[in-house]
Amino acid sequence: MRTEPAAAERLAATLTRAKLEKQFTDTVFSFRATRTIFRPYQFKPVMKLLSTGSLRLLIADEVGLGKTIEAGLLWTELDARRHANRVLVVCPSVLLSKWQREMRERFGFELTELTGTGLADLKDRLESDRLPRRMAWICSVERLRAWKGLADIEQLGLQLDLVIVDEAHVFRNSNTKSHALGELLSRWADAYVFLSATPVNLRNNDLYNLLELLVPGEFQDLADLQERIEPNRVLNRITGSLLDASVSNATRRRWLSGLSDSTFGRVITMRSDFVLLCEILERPHLSPTDVAQVKRICSELGGLSAQVTRTRKIEVQEDKAMREPRPVPVRWTRREHDFYQAYLQWCIDRARVKDTPLHFGMQMPLRLAGSCLPEAAALVLASWQTPDVQDEVNATAKPSAAVRGPDVPPSPRLRKLAAGIDVDTKLEQLLHVVDGLISQRRQGLVFTFSRRTLSYLERHLRSRCRTAVLHGGVSRDDRAKIMTDFRAGDYDIVVATKVASEGLDFEFCSVLVNYDLPWNPMEIEQRIGRLDRIGQTEQKIVIINVTTPGTIESDILERVLTRIGIFEHAIGALEPIIESMWPDVESSLLDFALTPAQRTQRTQEFLAAIAEQKRAADEIESAAPHLISSDGVDIEGLEPDLLASGRYVGQQELALLVSDWVGSYAGRCRISGDHITVIGNSELASHVRELAQRGEKTRSEVDQIISDLTHQLPIQLSLDQEASRTTGYRS
Structure with missing residues (x-):
């Protein structure tokens, strides 16, 4: 049964339908x-x-x-x-x-x-x-x-x-x-x-x-590419000066004459657009329309456009969240300090017997001690001859036969020191931080490298706050559910291993706690990058580093990471440089055959090399805008222009279109603010089914809609993009 909606609404729906069917190139x-x-x-x-x-x-x-x-x-x-x-x-x-x-x-x-x-x-x-x-x-x-x-x-x-x-x-x-x-x-x-x-x-x-x-x-080749984009230096210099009142059109014309110095520049001067550009720059002043036209012409004339x-971050005019590092130093008790030193010496002895570098063969056991002393003590006290315990202690990020073979069991003194670990000063500091976050009604993401540490923290946090964990053993579906619930505010703290720094976005959270530090700077950047991204609304991202003076992480790695500046700002172009240099640096910093002075010297050499590489990278970045245009299209004023001209399909237009379709076939549609509720019937369902039959939509895209329409179940639609994403309403 077909009914007729109101005339004004039908006209609006007809105009929207024409937009969609004609596919205008300016829409x-x-x-x-x-x-x-x-x-x-x-x-x-x-x-x-x-x-x-x-x-x-x-x-x-x-x-x-x-x-x-x-x-x-x-x-x-x-x-x-x-x-x-x-x-x-x-x-x-x-x-x-x-x-x-x-x-x-x-x-x-x-x-x-x-x-x-x-x-x-x-x-x-x-x-x-x-x-x-x-x-x-x-x-x-x-x-x-x-x-x-x-x-x-x-x-x-x-x-x-x-x-x-x-x-x-x-x-x-x-x-x-x-x-x-x-x-x-x-x-x-x-x-x-x-x-x-x-x-x-x-x-x-x-x-x-x-x-x-x-x-x-x-x-043809690299030389050909470089020749073709050489004119961009001139063209982008002109577009970059358009809002600079101190630059005259006479100056711009002088720059433009420099195109004749290159082969492809001379080709550009023969194009009709170039003639038009020269005519515009003959004018004493440029109107807003002239500025837009000059931008367009320069973009079209430029090579590679x-x-x-x-787009570079410096070009985006948005309030950028600042990174605010807050060190939380842990002062171990004498028992904790003595156990760590004995444990470190045990790892050095084991590496020597196995004839493998300390940072390679003993990385995971050492990192566990810096991360969670009670868990390291638990491993020492476990039955050492049990194969699965040896495997766990030997676990390394770089599996190798080198960690097998001869070994050194923990000494009686080390086992006695391990048995004496009856407090956890580091955990106490974390709990103090968590209590502060909860009192401020803020959520926190706590990172650790170790599954053992993660389980340990989960046991101690669950009775204190709403806690979830993310690690490699969490299924994709469960991971997605935890992320949805965390985003909705159902958890105060999420404790995560490296898996959460790969591909998951926590822009809704502004507090990161490094319970331990990775032995690779790139992992730190990945952790912070999960929060420091588009959509972050807080002015500050607080990075809390729970550090323990006297450990490798604090005395060696944290010092280098701080000097790089990784806690204050994104390392950007330095990422591939640091990544390539880090393995050699790591082996030097953790080579205990070197004296402390020698290790310090190696650190200084690394930082000097990074500074030099940064200077070179900055040169590349400063040159790139002159060679590859980042203003190929005029984005400034895009939103008001589209809104004023109607060269897009708006939410209200779509709402009226849906209402027209539903009402025409005896369905019910209610528009309330940013929400639409549709109750359909079998005839409407058949229309949607035809989309899949014609191959315009897949069955997976329409099956649920067809079912809801057929059974006359309410279908909730949202006109607000972000509400649709976070509430699950269709948009």
Whole structure:
């Protein structure tokens, strides 16, 4: 049965329907169409897609600016234009869950993981021409590059609408399996998007190799790439001066004349847009319209503007949370101090007998003592001859036969000292910190490297506050539930191991407690980066380091980490530098064959090398904006412009469209503020079912809606993006 809604509402719905059906190129369908908080700069890739038509793009934003969101917005835009029916996301294995969660919660896309069985099924369906018309997959780069069926898939001619590759710098080295995979994906994909926070270094082949995958044959070699983007120095200097009242148009024209100094610059001077640019710069003053036009022309004239978009944190005009480190020193009792020193000497003796470096063979036993003295004492007191106890004590992050063989059992003195550990001064300090957080009604994320320490802390915290734990043994579903509950405020404290620093976002939490320090600076940055990211509303992120003077962590590692400045600010471009240098530094700092003075000297040499590398990285970063435009599209004023012009599909428009559809077929729809309640019927359900039958939606996308409509169950919809993400309402 069909009914007629009110005339005004029907007209509004008809206009919205026309927008969606005609797919106007100046309409941004992804604006306010997702479950994500809007950040203007995150629409740069979408605007570049619309302005250039390029479907091949490298998003090279700095860490923490939301490249995943930018990729999701691109996907949303392409999907609204019916150009994203078959999508593949490729990422490191540790990020699989994050991508699935982000795409589901923020954009409503369901990603199906391609496991070994899934890849075999994909091949079978392709061979029998049964590949779904609409599907979204995700696969780890590790699994995909090692899959033996790649050659068969290539021969069968797999075609994908959109391929997104996260951490795409894994493709940068030619003559590797990863690079070969990148070449295959390039041939399979219509739209191909790379995400990488790696600093853009134009002095080596990394960028050239990535661009060769994105746009094969566009550049002959590295020298050709550098020649083509040389004019960007002039063009970006002009756009960077447009708001500087001290720079005259005469000066800009003089800069522009410098284009004739390069081969590709001379080519640019022959283009009609260049003539128009010169005419505009002949004017004594630039109006706001002139400024926008100059930006557009310079962007279109510049080399690489269609393939690369890059945003740096310094360019984003937002209140950035400050990092505030707060050391919480622990003063051990004499018994605790004596036990640690005896335990340390035991580890040194064991490493010597095993003929293995201390930091390699004894890393985990040593770290356990610095983390949780009672647990280290418990291991010493356990039956030493039991194989599983030896295995636990020998556990190392770098398994090797070197930790087996001859060994040194704990001495009677060490066992006696272990039996005397009847207090835990470090735990007492943590409990004091936790009590303070609860009194302030603040949530805290407590990190430890050790599962033993995690279990120990859980036992002591559960009776004091609402506590949950995250570690490698927690299933994906349980991990997601804990994250949802923590975000909703159902937990005061979450105690986590390294697993929580890989791919999970805690931007709703502003207190991080390092109960122990990792022996790698990158892990510290990963821990802090879980909180210090887009969406963090607090002005300060408090980083509490529970440290114990006299331990390796405090006396050696904390000193180096503090000097690097890792607790105060993100290390950004230094990340790959520190990561490459750290193994040698670690072996020197923990070489007890060296005297304290020699270890100090090695520390100073490392810090000096870091300072020099930082200077070089800063040079690269300061040069990059002159070579690769970060202003390829005019983002300033994007939101008010779209709102004023109506070049997007707004929430109220969609609400009236839904109401029109539901009312036309005897359903019920109620709009109340930002919420819509729909009660349907079997006829409405059949309309939705037809979307899946035509291949415009998958069954998994519509099955629940069909069921609710058929059984006339209330369907709750939200017009507020963030409320939709955090409450679970559809958007």
